[in-house]
Structures are given as C-alpha cells and as structure tokens.
Amino acid sequence: MKLDTTALDSSAALIPSIGGDGVFPAAPSFDLPSCDDFDGFQKNAKETLKHAKGTTTLAFIFKEGVIVAADSRASMGGYISSQSVKKIIEINPYMLGTMAGGAADCQFWHRNLGIKCRLHELANKRRISVTGASKLLANILFSYRGMGLSIGTMIAGWDEKGPGLYYVDSEGGRLKGNRFSVGSGSPYAYGVLDNGYRFDMSVEEAAELARRAIYHATFRDGASGGVVSVYHVGPDGWKKLSGDDVGELHYKYYPVQTTPVEQEMAEAPAA
C-alpha cells in the first residue's frame, strides 16, 4: 500500500524562497514578533502576574525561643488569587521557613532544603544547625543568581546553640539576626514589632505581639491579608499557636463603638 506522504513534503519548495535563491529552498523559520525588543516585550506582562513579594512575614528571637508569623494572601497584581496560602513551611520538626516572593520557588527550595537536612542527619548522626541549613540554602540560591528566582525567606529553628534565625534571599544574601520582617507589608509590621519587642516576654505575649504586627500590616498593605498564622519554635521543636482571620482580629482590636443615639425611633402606636 502506498502511503500518502504529501504532508511530509517541505512546503518551502512550493513557495518562492524568501532568502534562498531559486535553486535551494529557504531554511525553515518561524515568525518573530514585529517589535524592537522581542526578548523582553513580555516582561511587563509577566511582572504584573508575579507575586513580587506581596506578603508580610516576620520572625524574632526572644527568651523562650523563636516566634514566626505570616499572613496568607496571594496576589497577582491587583487580583487576590488566594486568602489561604500556607506561608510558613515546615522544613523539619525543629525548623521553619517563611515564604515571600514566588510561591513555587519557596515551596520547592524549602522542601529541597528539608531533604538536604535529613541527609545530613543520616550521614553525620546529628541534626544540622540552623546556621548550616541556612548556609546550604543561601549557597544554592547564589548559584541561581540572575536566573529569575524570587525568594525572601527566613530560616528559624532551635539547635544545640539555642534559637537561631537567618534571613536568606534569592540574590544570595544571608543575614543573621534577632528580628526580621519580609515582604511588602514589612514596614508596617516593623513599626509595631520594634515598638513592642522585649527580650524577656512570655510565649503568649510574644505571640500576641507577632499577631498584632501582622494584623496592622494587613490593614494598610493591600497585598497582605487573609489569616495570621503564628508559630513558636522551642527546644522541642515548633508548634503552631494560632491562625486568626484578620477581619475578625480587626473587630477584636477595634470593637464597634456604640454611639449615643439622639432620637430613637419608636414603634408608631397602632392606630
């Protein structure tokens, strides 16, 4: 049976060659967009859709360990794509990471870090320190520098040296510190956090401070909102303390004032 192979014939042979001379067919090509910058013309469109670190996360060290808190809103430009994103990632039972920037980037690399931490434990028969874990992540991110990863994360944990907190970002930067806030709502969160911070607070006081700081950030920053999650990392590992909707928190902090009524409407007497 003779197969129909007309579809396989090069159509270039039938069209007068654009570029080649009459003898040889032109090389196969595709249409390029007709503008000046065809490598970067889509950049604006992509940037709008990127998460661009629209979030508020914070973490601080105090007497009883580390408090980690975050909101749960994901936005694509002006569109709120989700109000229930888990921005605190559980790397392992005694280490937490926060998510700011690209959600996929953060989730993947935190999970990858969890794998590396576990392998370190198995090979060396001891847990990896928060210092070591944050350095592993920072080195990976540095090697992808300039390739478009967007990650602004804090690694918080409790190891042999006590509580540890590091800020790591996709530029390859890594900072050790006691108080950090990352994201578009961080200026607002810093205001409340820096004002109310004391080293010797109880766990409840520290959690309430973190909750208030995130709430105030969600109040003013459009890209933050949803639910405030608060975690505590102690010597036995992390524990989730609370998850409160910021709408409800608003009315808890600023309950509706009953204004005095000048004239009250009364029922008209039945005629």
Add this chain to the structure above:
Amino acid sequence: MARYDRAITVFSPDGHLFQVEYALEAVRKGNAAVGVRGSDTIVLGVEKKSTPKLQDSRTVRKIVSLDTHIALACAGLKADARVLINRARIECQSHRLTVEDPASVEYITRYIAGLQQKYTQSGGVRPFGLSTLIVGFDPYTAVPALYQTDPSGTFSAWKANATGRNSNSMREFLEKNYKETSGRDTIKLAIRALLEVVESGGKNIEIAVMTRDEGLKQLEEAEIDEFVAEIEAEKAAAEAAKKAPPRET
C-alpha cells in the same frame, strides 16, 4: 593469578582485589606508626628512620595537622600521603565554609576513606598506598577520637592502634597493656608500644600530643628522651621486683 592483578577494577575468581592487597603490602613496608586515645589526650607516634646528615629533618614531618583540632599520621607511600593530606585539608576548610562549623573527626575520616575507596573503583588509577591514623577532638562534644583508614577505603574507630612495619607486634602489646589513661600516661603508653619495634632513643621516634585546649604539639627530642628514661627506669624496677622474692617476716 597473574591475569587478575593488573587492573584494579578486576575481581579475582575468589573475590580478591589484588591491587588493593598489594597496596596493603606497601603499607606494611612503611614506617611504624601508633596512636593511643586517652581520656583527655591523644598521642600519635611515628618511627623516624635515621636522618642523613645533610638532610634538614624539620622538612620531613610525618605527623601533620589537618585542622586546628585534627591531626594525621600515616604509614606507606609518603608521596601519596601528601596528596591525600592536601585534599583533606581543603575539605576541612570547605566544611567550615558550608556549615560554619569545624568538621568532626569522623567526618574527615569518612572523607579520606571515601577518597581512598574511589581510587579502587576507577579505571587507569591505582589505590593510595597508605593507611592513616586520624586523631582529634569532636568540636561539639570534646570527646577524643582515633580512627584508622586503609587503602581499601574502610575505616573504624579505635582506642589504640598501630600500622606500618611490625604493626602486629605493636598491636599485640597494646592489647595486653591498654587501659584508660590520661596526660603523661597516654604518652608513655604510646612510646612503650613504639619502643617494642624501634631502637630506643629520641632520635628514632617522633611523638605528637593533641589536647583539647592546646591542639597538636610535637614533642622535642629532649622531652622524648625524658619519657624514654622514665620508661626504662620503670622497666628496670619491674624486673628487679620480679627477680627478688618478697621477704617473709
């Protein structure tokens, strides 16, 4: 049999890797080395063959430090040792860079052993012809450790061990006379083991002592002679006590 011992990557029918076993032979021809682990001190001792008059003996260091808290002594091909030691030193610093903590003795031993094993499973290379004794204090727990690796790439921890020439006699001595020691007693035990197979005197022995606070210290010839004299005196006293029967009252 000749057909199975050329290439490292060929097993013999009865399961031997002849090149690795020949490497172990090279180790057995190398100078004697001993390591003893005490509760707060670890001692490495190496036989020093007579130095030619014109040679600067300070350049022939047989006990080297890999990091401030880890030291190594080896027996076998010294040129191979240099290469392995350089790689281990780099790995110690690389570990400090990537996890911001000093490497543990076990980690670096695992690295060296892994390196030795790699060269038993590659084409066109031969195994490293040396066994190493690696000592140090764990940076986290301050527990002293002594490890040994060999050309096959196996490693294990020891309370005391010997390698190189006459290592069997030294090991037998250590097995008979080992007990938990500290400080000067650990040094004496190591020297006594070496003296079993080496001519007496500070000229023929090189001793290095590692403590947690002071790191690695090479003993001077005079200090070694002091220990040797002490040991000889103890030996003589023991002999005398054996010969003279106790007086009965």
